Amino acid sequence: MFRQRKTNQKSDWPYPEREGVKIIKAEYDDGKEWVQDPVGYFTIKPFYKEKKIACRFYTNDHKRKYLIYGDRARDIYNTIVRMGLISRFEHAAYLGKELMKAEIAVKNNLHFNQDEDLNLKKKTTKKDYEYYRL
Numbered sequence: 692m693f694r695q696r697k698t699n700q701k702s703d704w705p706y707p708e709r710e711g712v713k714i715i716k717a718e719y720d721d722g723k724e725w726v727q728d729p730v731g732y733f734t735i736k737p738f739y740k741e742k743k744i745a746c747r748f749y750t751n752d753h754k755r756k757y758l759i760y761g762d763r764a765r766d767i768y769n770t771i772v773r774m775g776l777i778s779r780f781e782h783a784a785y786l787g788k789e790l791m792k793a794e795i796a797v798k799n800n801l802h803f804n805q806d807e808d809l810n811l812k813k814k815t816t817k818k819d820y821e822y823y824r825l
Contacts, residue, residue, distance in 0.1 A: 727751065728782040730775070735789050735805050737797045739815055744793045746786075748776050764790035 704714050731750045748757040761767045768787050796803035802813045
């Protein structure tokens with residue numbers, strides 16, 4: 692169920708509200724809102740030379756169970772959904788975002804770190820090629 696935070700702030704949305712349409716400013720606080728997915732978690736690693744993305748699935752007791760790989764983010768996240776490895780909407784959204792970042796990084800030879808913004812000016816290095824191993 693959607694819960695909007697109560698706020699007294701005036702909207703900074705630059706356009707007038709349309710009749711019957713409520714304007715909601717998006718916000719999120721990791722520290723207060725993050726909840727562990729009871730199914731498990733993922734780590735994402737790009738393989739630049741092979742032009743592949745690897746996504747490792749761990750149970751919450753830190754046991755690696757699967758390595759799912761592919762060329763495209765959507766192939767990987769749809770496989771994960773079909774396998775039932777994700778149970779929370781926000782976890783699925785997060786995973787899709789991180790996999791897409793990894794795909795962009797691999798295609799453009801950009802440095803990738805999970806949970807960090809993708810720097811479109813920072814190219815990957817030989818060290819990155821050597822670091823990313825299964």
